[in-house]
Amino acid sequence: MIVWLIGLSGAGKTTVGTRLAARLREESANLVYLDGDLLREVWGGALSHDVAGREVNAERISRLCRMLDRQGVHVVAAVLSIFPRWRAWNRENLSDYFEVFLDVPMDVVVERDTRGLYRAALDGEQSDVVGVDIPFPRPEDPDLVLDSSGRDGTPDELVERIVAALTARVTT
Ligand SMILES: Nc1ncnc2c1ncn2[C@@H]1O[C@H](COP(=O)(O)OP(=O)(O)OP(=O)(O)O)[C@@H](O)[C@H]1O
Ligand SMILES: [Mg+2]
Numbered sequence: 001m002i003v004w005l006i007g008l009s010g011a012g013k014t015t016v017g018t019r020l021a022a023r024l025r026e027e028s029a030n031l032v033y034l035d036g037d038l039l040r041e042v043w044g045g046a047l048s049h050d051v052a053g054r055e056v057n058a059e060r061i062s063r064l065c066r067m068l069d070r071q072g073v074h075v076v077a078a079v080l081s082i083f084p085r086w087r088a089w090n091r092e093n094l095s096d097y098f099e100v101f102l103d104v105p106m107d108v109v110v111e112r113d114t115r116g117l118y119r120a121a122l123d124g125e126q127s128d129v130v131g132v133d134i135p136f137p138r139p140e141d142p143d144l145v146l147d148s149s150g151r152d153g154t155p156d157e158l159v160e161r162i163v164a165a166l167t168a169r170v171t172t
Contacts, residue, residue: 001096001098002069002074002094002095002098003020003024003077003162004065004087004090004097005017005020005076005077005078005100005102006100006102007102007103007148008104008106008109009080009114009115009117009118009131010112010113010118012102012104012148012155013036013078013079013080013102014078016148016155016162017035017076017078018033018078020076020162021033023159023160030072031073031076032068032076033075033076033077034075034076034078035079036078036079036081039057039061040057048128049128051082051134054080055083058079058083058086059086062086062090066094081139082134082136082137084139087099098165098166099143100143100144100145100146101138101139101145103146103147104147105149144161144162144165146162
């Protein structure tokens with residue numbers, strides 16, 4: 001099973017993803033948490049944040065997921081994921097792929113500005129920011145959409161919503 005969390009910077013991928021991984025590990029320890037940012041460091045930190053660098057990162061993460069998937073390892077992946085092509089690849093190549101879109105209004109993530117990126121981008125001091133100068137194509141066919149502005153609940157409540165959706169899917 002691959003649970004793929006998509007959302008803008010500040011949408012809560014890491015917050016929800018780490019808690020979801022801990023929650024799912026209560027049932028099976030056979031699970032790896034992959035975070036797009038941490039993987040950049042794993043690859044050696046040389047990738048840029050422009051569209052080309054992001055695509056290399058996206059491809060590597062998807063292919064790593066396939067390797068783990070083939071060995072029966074579950075994955076929770078938290079990835080900004082702006083490439084419809086790699087999302088489609090995931091659905092085709094990963095078994096039991098479950099895509100969760102943390103949909104949050106742009107003004108909420110700008111207000112959170114967890115990395116200081118949006119303010120800098122809006123002030124013209126930072127480029128390559130998704131949602132500002134790099135477009136964010138909304139996922140076309142996610143398995144679950146949750147509003148992570150607080151409207152659909154706290155991060156822990158969102159985790160429970162995802163677990164419930166995963167359980168419902170297994171039993172149908
Ligand atoms: N309902 C909510 N769901 C998720 N996050 C929330 C919610 N309410 C507040 N937050 C806060 O929003 C922030 C989300 O930041 P987080 O680093 O998880 O985002 P991210 O999607 O991983 O961003 P990045 O792509 O920059 O790594 C956290 O500070 C979190 O506590
Ligand atoms: Mg993150």
